[in-house]
Amino acid sequence: MTQLVSPMKTLGEIADFIGGEMRGDGSVSVSRVVHPAVAQGDSDLAFVLSPKEASIFESGKIVNAVVPADIENLPARNQIVVSRPRLVLAKLTQLFERPVHVAPGVHPCAAIDPTASIGQDVRIGPFCWVGPNSRIGQGCRLVSNVSVGAEVSVGDHTLLHAGVRIGDRCEIGSRVILQPNVTIGGDGFAFVTPEPGSVESVRKTGEVRSFNTELIRINSLGNVIIEDDVEIGAGTCIDRGTLGETRIGRGSKLDNLIQVGHNAMIGGNCLIVSQVGLGGSSKVGNRVVIGGQSGLPDHVSVGDDAVIHARSGIVSHVPERAAMIGIPALPLREFMQREVKMRRLPNLIKELKQQMESIIEKLNSLLPPK
Amino acid sequence: MTQLVSPMKTLGEIADFIGGEMRGDGSVSVSRVVHPAVAQGDSDLAFVLSPKEASIFESGKIVNAVVPADIENLPARNQIVVSRPRLVLAKLTQLFERPVHVAPGVHPCAAIDPTASIGQDVRIGPFCWVGPNSRIGQGCRLVSNVSVGAEVSVGDHTLLHAGVRIGDRCEIGSRVILQPNVTIGGDGFAFVTPEPGSVESVRKTGEVRSFNTELIRINSLGNVIIEDDVEIGAGTCIDRGTLGETRIGRGSKLDNLIQVGHNAMIGGNCLIVSQVGLGGSSKVGNRVVIGGQSGLPDHVSVGDDAVIHARSGIVSHVPERAAMIGIPALPLREFMQREVKMRRLPNLIKELKQQMESIIEKLNSLLPPK
């Protein structure tokens, strides 16, 4: 069985691991790291992220704490003082990680096709299916109710949470994490009308002059490639390419409920927040950040290191290192300037009106009486 | 087996139950309540919600009807006259409820860990998994293909529809309804760069001057707590807290495809419509209403009884009882005033131009000819 309680670690060991300065008794052992509001007793380690949480210490319940260097004089007996606390938090959560429960081996209620290849130390939970000619690398974990289709390849130490769907011929890298109910390899949304249809007509003429009386399906013959160290959030859907691939680059992280259209190409180390929609054949560079609920149309590209604010509606190519915001999205500075300009307009007009009135008055004083 | 046809009830009984006034023969029995367009014959009871549906009665097929007090003279033989018809509809649908089919007992194709505890009268359908040390309260129903991880606690009379995923250590209250493919307890979307990255740089300088060359994962050690009487819609995803919890308060109702980030705290009796995104550590008060496709950023809070219009982009704290709308969201009145002001601008400028021209004319008449 998965270990359900973390082993004890001494504060001294922890201070060394996270690169903090130990103040107090480093030989004290703790079993979990918690929010200051929850911490109580000798075996809890409170983690303080911001000065707002300092007041919680007045309860006197907190014995051990990790505190940022800029928060002084907290009344906890043993403290580890750190800088860049979010980075320290990452390290602490690695030290105290509570991995998802999957029993070792293959659960008797799993269905593994006889032609599938399962690596060493793989754990497969109940009601998981691995299809023909698929390959699961060593150290992988499939939690429960996971579907892996035919001819799929999964690298080493990859984690597929409950309800993950991987379609035929898709390729998943190593150390990938797919959160629950992720869909990899649904068919692309691609249809064509025999004659030019309503959308083509609007593009050309601004009006609907032709009609979608027939919709012909373009089948998706391609696949999806998820490179190493990618993480994909719950409910996110990544469609397969039409002829080629849809690709998520190495180390990129996608949040929940994101749509990635067919043939989209996402670079490496991107951060894409929940409910973003990336259109078919869209192209996202490396290290791009896209805020939640933003949208990228079909065939549009975003350059390396661009940062796109939440709820932005991108409409055309975004150059590298651009910071974008708004609907339609503009460079941050331009957006701010325009906002300021527009907000000033009513007052500017008011002033003009007043000036105008004083002019008319003066003018009337000059004109001969009627 | 679940009862698939409703029992007959007399109009008199129904009138009593819904608090309506019986006109006609109260001894007539009906077996279902339907939309007026579908009603035909003696055993159907048509429910009329709005005056628009009155014309359907001209077909003469409707024998029995529930009608709002303000609709006069409908040609149906037996009528129950009511006020506040949506409330009456709620009562009627309780009377004629058609509960989801789940056979009594535990289906032979379910997998219950031997250390799990299953209450009295629990129904568990095929391909459901209940993990180690988890507890399912009495009267619960798990429809099919449901995953309940390790150390999960589920209260009494809770309904988990097909494909629901509940991660390790999450706590679900009593009388909770989770619609199909809901995910509770996916990991939070939390990463940190060793040095300040592109987003921090944009926040400070308005420009991308540093780069996300490395992304370090912050593991989610916390859980999700769903309080009693909560309902959560299909495909909605609720991430677990980093150290603490993500919490949905008692009686709150969430629609489909909603994102709730890690450590978010939702109060009681909220109504949150589909495709809303609630950021990490966001805080929503009690009885808050949030319209569809709206977004709330990380760490932002909304006060009790606020009403947020559909498609709003909240950017900062919303006070209690505020009515908000727009992107960025403004108080409803301010938004309306600004809209009116902005729409007037082109005409105001036109008027100014005309005045200006007449001034110039007059002025020229005063100036000596060149």
Added chain:
Amino acid sequence: MTQLVSPMKTLGEIADFIGGEMRGDGSVSVSRVVHPAVAQGDSDLAFVLSPKEASIFESGKIVNAVVPADIENLPARNQIVVSRPRLVLAKLTQLFERPVHVAPGVHPCAAIDPTASIGQDVRIGPFCWVGPNSRIGQGCRLVSNVSVGAEVSVGDHTLLHAGVRIGDRCEIGSRVILQPNVTIGGDGFAFVTPEPGSVESVRKTGEVRSFNTELIRINSLGNVIIEDDVEIGAGTCIDRGTLGETRIGRGSKLDNLIQVGHNAMIGGNCLIVSQVGLGGSSKVGNRVVIGGQSGLPDHVSVGDDAVIHARSGIVSHVPERAAMIGIPALPLREFMQREVKMRRLPNLIKELKQQMESIIEKLNSLLPPK
């Protein structure tokens, strides 16, 4: 087993099937159609969609290609020249279709209720459940981990991908495709307060003057009807009607992660792009196109052949053949005119100011010195 490699076809056969003109050796056989970047060797057929891809031919690796008539002189030995290439692509992907793997017959790890009726040549994969009194038509395929509730009817040759959920009493047509993790027949999001609540108060007064202290559930007694030839994308959720039905009309195509509220009525041959939200009782005509991330409120209707741009926020009835864009959505022309007008305002005001200054100067020259 499903055929995992496509059979060879000659270029001459292909040219006939897609209606193209053969240039070169029509007796050459190919086994797959690929993106030009991937094509190499005698058995690959490169498909060229746009002139941008012409440069790829310089590698000299492409032997066989389908090329649009307006791209001249590509250096490939054998070419099929076509017009309307997207339509040709559809035909080619039919010719080389790679259907999802599902083994013939019913998998031993599937659970079929004894009262369910399963047609000829149906394929049902592992961990699929078909509930009591449900009917699966001939030639259907259920991939894996699919839930079909009680009294469901599914037509012929319908494809239910992994993780699809179909609730009790829903009706699915023939030749329907439901992508992975689609939910059909979740309960509608319908609640009522005993007394008028906060939303009603805002509608009447613009302010929150009453409170949602109690939320009463309106149960969903109705169902969902999916007509023939519909396709629905991964993760999309379609709620059941309250008393009547929610209906998706014949031939309509819905993309991923779309929300369709209870009692919504969608016409035939619509194209609805990902992450759109359609409110309860909304009504969409025939052949309507709705761009990604757009929203339609409760009870609002859209006429036949309307085209709605991505990220539009519809607020009131859309007439037939209208092209709409924006938040709130306006007719395309009106939106464009208003945009142009608003963008001109700052300059117009600047001009007015300059004129005003020159007037004041002239005026001062006329006024007697103080």
